[in-house]
Amino acid sequence: MASIKFTLNGKAQTVDASPEMPLLWVLRDVLGMTGTKYGCGIAQCGACTVHLDGSAIRSCQTAIDKVTGKHITTIEGLSADASHPVQQAWIELDVPQCGYCQSGQIMTASALLAKNSKPSDADIDEVMRGNICRCGTYQSIRKAIHLAAELKAKGARA
Amino acid sequence: MSTSTIRQTEITNVSRRGFFGVAGGLILGFALPKNGSAQQVGIPPPTIFAPPPTGKPMSYIHIAPDDSITFWITKSEMGQGPTTACSQMLAEELECDWSKVRAQVAPVDPASFGHQTTVGSQAIRTTWVPLRTAGAQAREMLVQAAAQRWSVPASQCKAENGFVINNSTNAKVSYGNLAEDAGKLPVPAQVKLKDAKDYKIIGKPLKRLDTRAKVTGQAQFGLDARPEGMLYAVMTQCPVFGGKVASFDGSKAKAVAGVKDVVQTSRGVAVVADGTWAAMQGRKLLIVQWDEGAGANVSSASIRQMFVDRTKEPGGTARKEGDASAGLAKAAKKIDAVYEVPYLAHAAMEPMNCTVHAKGDTAEAWIPTQSPTTARAVIAQALNLAPEKVNVHTTFIGGGFGRRGEGELDFVLNAAEVSKAMKAPVMVVWSREDDMQHDYYRPASYVELSGGVDAEGWPSVISANICCPSFGQIRDGVDSTGVSGIANIPYSMPDISVTWREGKTIVPVSYWRAPGNNQNVYFSECFFDELCALGGKDPLEARRHLLSKDPKNARALNVLNIAAERAGYGKKLPAGHFHGIALHAGAINAQVAEISITKGKLKVHKVTCAFDCGTIINPGILRQQVEGAIVFGLAAATKGEITLEKGRVVQGNFNNYDVTRMDESPEIDSFIVDSKENPVGAGESCNPTVLPAVVNAIYAATKKRVRRLPIRTMSLA
Numbered sequence: 078m079a080s081i082k083f084t085l086n087g088k089a090q091t092v093d094a095s096p097e098m099p100l101l102w103v104l105r106d107v108l109g110m111t112g113t114k115y116g117c118g119i120a121q122c123g124a125c126t127v128h129l130d131g132s133a134i135r136s137c138q139t140a141i142d143k144v145t146g147k148h149i150t151t152i153e154g155l156s157a158d159a160s161h162p163v164q165q166a167w168i169e170l171d172v173p174q175c176g177y178c179q180s181g182q183i184m185t186a187s188a189l190l191a192k193n194s195k196p197s198d199a200d201i202d203e204v205m206r207g208n209i210c211r212c213g214t215y216q217s218i219r220k221a222i223h224l225a226a227e228l229k230a231k232g233a234r235a
Numbered sequence: 236m237s238t239s240t241i242r243q244t245e246i247t248n249v250s251r252r253g254f255f256g257v258a259g260g261l262i263l264g265f266a267l268p269k270n271g272s273a274q275q276v277g278i279p280p281p282t283i284f285a286p287p288p289t290g291k292p293m294s295y296i297h298i299a300p301d302d303s304i305t306f307w308i309t310k311s312e313m314g315q316g317p318t319t320a321c322s323q324m325l326a327e328e329l330e331c332d333w334s335k336v337r338a339q340v341a342p343v344d345p346a347s348f349g350h351q352t353t354v355g356s357q358a359i360r361t362t363w364v365p366l367r368t369a370g371a372q373a374r375e376m377l378v379q380a381a382a383q384r385w386s387v388p389a390s391q392c393k394a395e396n397g398f399v400i401n402n403s404t405n406a407k408v409s410y411g412n413l414a415e416d417a418g419k420l421p422v423p424a425q426v427k428l429k430d431a432k433d434y435k436i437i438g439k440p441l442k443r444l445d446t447r448a449k450v451t452g453q454a455q456f457g458l459d460a461r462p463e464g465m466l467y468a469v470m471t472q473c474p475v476f477g478g479k480v481a482s483f484d485g486s487k488a489k490a491v492a493g494v495k496d497v498v499q500t501s502r503g504v505a506v507v508a509d510g511t512w513a514a515m516q517g518r519k520l521l522i523v524q525w526d527e528g529a530g531a532n533v534s535s536a537s538i539r540q541m542f543v544d545r546t547k548e549p550g551g552t553a554r555k556e557g558d559a560s561a562g563l564a565k566a567a568k569k570i571d572a573v574y575e576v577p578y579l580a581h582a583a584m585e586p587m588n589c590t591v592h593a594k595g596d597t598a599e600a601w602i603p604t605q606s607p608t609t610a611r612a613v614i615a616q617a618l619n620l621a622p623e624k625v626n627v628h629t630t631f632i633g634g635g636f637g638r639r640g641e642g643e644l645d646f647v648l649n650a651a652e653v654s655k656a657m658k659a660p661v662m663v664v665w666s667r668e669d670d671m672q673h674d675y676y677r678p679a680s681y682v683e684l685s686g687g688v689d690a691e692g693w694p695s696v697i698s699a700n701i702c703c704p705s706f707g708q709i710r711d712g713v714d715s716t717g718v719s720g721i722a723n724i725p726y727s728m729p730d731i732s733v734t735w736r737e738g739k740t741i742v743p744v745s746y747w748r749a750p751g752n753n754q755n756v757y758f759s760e761c762f763f764d765e766l767c768a769l770g771g772k773d774p775l776e777a778r779r780h781l782l783s784k785d786p787k788n789a790r791a792l793n794v795l796n797i798a799a800e801r802a803g804y805g806k807k808l809p810a811g812h813f814h815g816i817a818l819h820a821g822a823i824n825a826q827v828a829e830i831s832i833t834k835g836k837l838k839v840h841k842v843t844c845a846f847d848c849g850t851i852i853n854p855g856i857l858r859q860q861v862e863g864a865i866v867f868g869l870a871a872a873t874k875g876e877i878t879l880e881k882g883r884v885v886q887g888n889f890n891n892y893d894v895t896r897m898d899e900s901p902e903i904d905s906f907i908v909d910s911k912e913n914p915v916g917a918g919e920s921c922n923p924t925v926l927p928a929v930v931n932a933i934y935a936a937t938k939k940r941v942r943r944l945p946i947r948t949m950s951l952a
Binding site for chain 2: 078095098099102105106107109110111112113114115116117118119121122124151152153159164167168171172173174175176177178179180183201202203205206207208209210211212213214215216217218219
């Protein structure tokens with residue numbers, strides 16, 4: 078058992094957990110933040126994606142002691158009111174079906190847009206191929222990422 | 236109606252108790268008409284449950300004093316959209332304000348709702364008449380209540396956007412104000428449903444009611460249940476199908492920090508802990524001796540050989556037109572082919588799970604299930620309780636595809652047994668590997684086909700002898716699901732024979748999105764393509780020719796023509812691109828796949844789909860279903876294969892059972908035919924068709940026939 082300090086969605090957080098426990102289970106079972114999903118446990122599906130210092134990571138493969146001192150953002154912290162451009166685009170285009178993978182899709186897409194303000198289809202393929210959606214919302218996700226890039230550009234100009 | 240006016244509302248699940256607890260709320264219950272089941276069109280889905288009882292209330296409309304309206308939806312929400320679409324049907328006739336509508340998944344209540352299950356793409360077609368009727372009955376009761384208040388005849392009043400208006404005085408009163416009085420009135424026996432031309436909500440691309448919850452992480456799936464004091468359990472089940480626990484030693488597992496106990500259940504051994512991670516760590520140290528049983532000798536190769544041997548024996552007759560033997564003997568040209576498909580896992584994104592709190596005299600459960608009534612019965616039986624003592628919360632479902640529907644609901648049983656042993660609320664969490672290696676699979680299937688063409692080159696005879704495991708119901712020697720999609724081949728040919736025989740194995744099988752059709756449409760549409768080539772006919776032209784002879788194929792012919800036209804079939808394509816076409820007449824959709832093959836690597840660039848599913852409730856949700864089904868079908872075409880060695884499933888996770896990903900997902904052009912026919916299912920209509928469309932395009936590109944799926948197992952170079 079170790080006491081681990083990090084920043085979670087902008088607030089200081091301390092958890093007592095086995096140092097090797099993956100961040101995914103700390104979030105879901107210790108902290109009760111269930112927006113981040115378990116899908117495969119081996120970084121193959123992307124359902125557990127969160128941001129570590131702004132980069133998309135798979136929380137199922139990130140031991141909690143590696144998070145010490147870092148900034149973690151989860152779907153619950155992406156915005157307070159679904160106002161992030163990616164969430165707005167997802168709402169505008171009604172992207173989700175079952176919705177189980179969508180937290181991870183949104184976290185991967187928002188990290189992509191933070192680094193690449195106007196991703197091409199090839200950029201989207203490269204980054205988003207790590208996130209599985211069994212409902213097959215890929216075409217909507219692609220459109221929504223392009224829309225989110227537009228919304229973000231408009232927001233930046235405003 | 237502008238879509239921008241629609242308030243995004245959360246969909247939550249409420250218990251009956253919690254619902255009645257709403258202060259000032261009022262329940263209006265509506266008896267359903269005797270003709271409660273909508274007409275079915277196309278292939279009947281697998282019927283494994285009784286239709287809802289007619290003449291009993293099936294859905295409730297709750298109108299609160301603040302004019303908010305809550306619809307109880309009796310269908311499970313697994314992405315296919317019934318919480319929105321069923322609400323649209325209710326709201327259309329109720330004449331309410333859509334921006335005030337909330338939807339909630341209904342509690343289990345057979346007396347009100349019949350057998351609640353969401354299978355066979357029946358959510359819309361079975362509620363089409365009952366829900367509109369319930370909405371119309373409520374509207375008339377509200378009008379009657381207002382008329383009485385104003386002491387005028389009801390004919391002098393009209394309902395509009397959540398108000399009843401007095402036509403003479405223009406006075407108006409809101410539904411919330413009228414609801415209590417309206418609820419005391421008798422339910423009208425006869426109501427007139429609207430003409431389609433007057434629809435304001437049905438057929439409109441309204442936003443889904445569940446989107447906001449699903450983009451903020453707030454949607455509650457099965458794995459998100461967190462009742463007070465809940466423990467987490469993971470199961471170890473015998474890796475060999477049919478095997479049992481001989482003995483186990485849980486001492487090392489119990490030594491893991493956080494592990495509370497190790498308990499045996501009817502299906503294996505559960506490690507129970509204060510968190511999922513601790514339970515998984517404990518399971519690694521759990522020692523179980525298995526009695527593997529006879530299943531340990533079974534492999535994919537032995538199953539295939541059994542299919543081959545069985546197919547030498549006569550089967551039950553599923554279809555007989557003319558005389559196929561004579562037809563083959565007199566055919567101008569003929570061809571034989573063997574087609575086969577492997578077992579497939581459902582691989583829903585949310586692994587199997589269930590949370591049960593066995594409280595002694597009662598129980599409470601949180602279940603991501605397509606069949607909450609059956610799930611309740613499973614828990615009741617395991618806990619020796621009457622079903623009504625079990626309060627089931629049907630959660631959002633992270634993908635169903637048939638796995639969470641009617642059947643043994645093993646994951647529900649797990650949780651009931653472990654909660655009973657622990658005397659605490661317990662969530663049983665299946666790992667991805669558990670989910671993939673203990674599925675109820677899409678059965679493998681094997682078919683020997685012979686066919687021929689006449690002197691003019693038109694396909695004239697098909698003989699298909701199928702062997703596959705049964706889905707559970709065999710009548711007159713035939714499992715109708717096992718032949719669905721080939722026994723009903725739509726083309727007018729003088730001689731058709733389809734036979735079926737069971738290939739019984741230890742592998743548990745069940746329904747998987749479009750059961751039967753997801754293998755047989757591949758068999759029939761690819762072999763038909765072979766006959767077209769044999770006779771020197773264009774695949775589109777031959778289909779048109781042999782469909783047009785039978786007027787009942789009019790809608791199928793229509794979607795075929797639309798798909799071909801929209802895709803530019805027969806026109807010049809970019810260099811290296813090829814088209815393949817396929818028709819799924821039973822679900823009235825046709826698809827054209829545009830592919831290329833570079834250095835042996837297949838790329839599906841675009842799929843064009845034309846689909847006729849009758850009246851459209853929500854075109855946006857329908858488009859989602861078309862696109863999603865095509866992506867799902869592509870995974871089966873190109874990648875999916877579950878194999879067995881020594882009675883064990885070899886694959887365990889997405890690293891060796893991969894599915895369609897973003898970069899492999901084609902552009903999808905979907906066209907939905909505008910129709911006034913009764914609505915039919917949409918969720919399972921379009922995944923079978925994409926398999927033959929792609930495989931037929933591969934033939935166009937390479938002159939190679941892919942007769943065994945997945946495509947990746949064959950060299951295309």
